[in-house]
Amino acid sequence: MIDVRQLxxxxxxxxxxxxxxxxVTCDSQVKELLELDQQLRQLTxxxxxxxAKINELSRQVGQLRxxxxxxxxxxxxxxxxxxxxxxxxxxxxxxxxxSKMHDLLLHIPNVPHPxxxxxxxxxxxxxxxxxxxxxxxxxxxAAHQRVPHWEIGEALGILDNERATKxxxxxxxxxxxxxxxxxxxxxxxxLDSNADEFEEIRPPSLVSTATLTSTGQLPxxxxxxYAIERDDLWCIPTAExxxxxxxxxxxxxxxxxxxxxxxxxxxxxxxxGSAGRDTRGMLRAHExxxxxxxxxxxxxxxxxxxxxxxxxxxxMISSLGLHHRVIEICSGDLGxxxxxxxxxxxxxxxxxxxxxxxxxxxxxxxxxRRADIRYRQVDADGKPVKGTVLVHTLNGSALAVPRVWAAxxxxxxQADGIVAIPEVLWPYMRGLTVLGG
RNA sequence: GGAACGGUGGCAGAGCGGCCUAAUGCACUUGUCUUGAAAACAAGAGACCUUACGGGGUCCGGGGGUUCAAAUCCCUCCCGUUCCGCCA
Numbered sequence: 001m002i003d004v005r006q007l008x009x010x011x012x013x014x015x016x017x018x019x020x021x022x023x024v025t026c027d028s029q030v031k032e033l034l035e036l037d038q039q040l041r042q043l044t045x046x047x048x049x050x051x052a053k054i055n056e057l058s059r060q061v062g063q064l065r066x067x068x069x070x071x072x073x074x075x076x077x078x079x080x081x082x083x084x085x086x087x088x089x090x091x092x093x094x095x096x097x098x099s100k101m102h103d104l105l106l107h108i109p110n111v112p113h114p115x116x117x118x119x120x121x122x123x124x125x126x127x128x129x130x131x132x133x134x135x136x137x138x139x140x141x142a143a144h145q146r147v148p149h150w151e152i153g154e155a156l157g158i159l160d161n162e163r164a165t166k167x168x169x170x171x172x173x174x175x176x177x178x179x180x181x182x183x184x185x186x187x188x189x190x191l192d193s194n195a196d197e198f199e200e201i202r203p204p205s206l207v208s209t210a211t212l213t214s215t216g217q218l219p220x221x222x223x224x225x226y227a228i229e230r231d232d233l234w235c236i237p238t239a240e241x242x243x244x245x246x247x248x249x250x251x252x253x254x255x256x257x258x259x260x261x262x263x264x265x266x267x268x269x270x271x272x273g274s275a276g277r278d279t280r281g282m283l284r285a286h287e288x289x290x291x292x293x294x295x296x297x298x299x300x301x302x303x304x305x306x307x308x309x310x311x312x313x314x315x316m317i318s319s320l321g322l323h324h325r326v327i328e329i330c331s332g333d334l335g336x337x338x339x340x341x342x343x344x345x346x347x348x349x350x351x352x353x354x355x356x357x358x359x360x361x362x363x364x365x366x367x368x369r370r371a372d373i374r375y376r377q378v379d380a381d382g383k384p385v386k387g388t389v390l391v392h393t394l395n396g397s398a399l400a401v402p403r404v405w406a407a408x409x410x411x412x413x414q415a416d417g418i419v420a421i422p423e424v425l426w427p428y429m430r431g432l433t434v435l436g437g
Numbered sequence: 438g439g440a441a442c443g444g445u446g447g448c449a450g451a452g453c454g455g456c457c458u459a460a461u462g463c464a465c466u467u468g469u470c471u472u473g474a475a476a477a478c479a480a481g482a483g484a485c486c487u488u489a490c491g492g493g494g495u496c497c498g499g500g501g502g503u504u505c506a507a508a509u510c511c512c513u514c515c516c517g518u519u520c521c522g523c524c525a
Contacts, residue, residue, distance in 0.1 A: 052494065059506085060505095062456090
């Protein structure tokens with residue numbers, strides 16, 4: 001959520017920053033929020049005043065009873081009871097206003113970073129690095145690379161989506177043999193490559209409603225997540241969800257920032273809005289594996305971490321011999337919680353499209369406010385400063401398995417139909433260096 | 438899943454309707470003393486909301502209730518420990 005105090009004091013700036021998203025509802029939402037905020041503060045003041053009076057009167061009642069002055073005690077008691085009723089009424093109003101306000105806050109998006117390029121949709125996202133393609137560009141791929149991975153996978157017996165559909169449902173995938181090994185190798189490789197700075201976590205794959213709300217998936221995108229209603233749990237759509245909430249409700253020491261985590265996890269997505277799209281192969285599935293990297297940082301550390309994380313993903317993709325480009329998400333295409341965001345896309349010559357394999361994002365304090373993750377600052381002498389500050393959160397996929405797996409099949413397919421496994425994966429392949437050899 | 442007992446400040450741990458504005462100990466911070474440190478002594482110290490910056494309010498696992506008044510009584514949910522059952 002955005003900062004109500006910031007909004008109150010700099011309403012115009014916030015509104016015009018939000019307007020860059022091109023979402024017309026923001027303006028009225030902000031106005032309504034400010035009104036509710038005003039009401040809430042008045043109600044709080046009235047309630048606190050009445051409560052202070054009750055506390056005072058109750059103290060008197062206790063004293064009077066101890067002194068044996070029953071008559072006077074009854075009088076004061078009656079006065080206090082009347083005030084108690086008054087407090088009850090105010091609290092009722094308070095509750096109504098504050099829940100309205102909270103609901104609104106959960107729907108108002110984050111303020112874009114000033115450097116986010118202007119644009120209306122994903123057509124306006126500029127390429128900021130690359131494209132890194134073979135000589136000849138998109139025409140530089142050989143004919144034997146222009147086979148879609150679902151055909152390659154089936155021919156080599158390493159992809160069996162038909163049976164995945166039989167035992168689960170459509171849009172589930174299944175790799176077999178060396179294909180399954182390579183899927184796992186990719187995770188292992190991604191974890192090992194980031195272990196220099198990121199602590200490995202193996203988080204729960206099911207989380208509570210509160211946890212899924214902290215990262216912004218709820219309440220707005222409930223249809224996209226798998227719910228286990230009987231136990232009031234949700235399947236995580238990404239390890240970002242448990243990792244962000246790792247320190248939810250806690251106060252960290254500035255000395256421990258940035259705190260960096262990485263996790264392998266399965267990811268579950270209902271893909272409610274995209275039925276019938278990308279149904280073939282590995283481009284879109286209800287369940288897939290991913291290694292996520294995430295950082296909790298001070299506002300000062302955040303920009304450097306953002307570019308570091310993008311660079312890490314680029315290096316990983318290059319080391320697999322894949323062709324990529326980095327695009328920046330423009331103001332009109334930015335996700336609700338995002339402050340600034342970059343996508344890393346890999347070119348898949350077989351299905352002839354750029355595949356989004358990672359999205360690295362900076363959330364400013366938007367998620368931290370929801371999840372209540374703060375830190376204590378230290379002064380020049382290293383002594384703790386009074387008060388607390390919200391952390392900034394950043395995250396991105398270090399490696400999303402299915403699309404990378406698909407791009408490897410297509411990019412490294414040789415003239416003989418066999419796929420060369422990238423050398424960096426060899427240590428994890430039990431001696432295999434090719435698929436289908 | 439069944440039973441019993443628990444959840445209090447950074448930690449440990451008392452309190453079981455009103456002098457709780459939460460004891461005490463440890464840890465912490467600042468003074469005094471000291472060349473410096475330790476020890477001793479003294480004082481202080483949390484979070485959140487609000488403020489006319491004097492204050493005021495909220496927080497004893499969460500929520501609800503009883504009461505003039507709740508850490509304390511009642512209901513409910515969550516979490517923990519131990520025993521039983523079941524399992525990997």
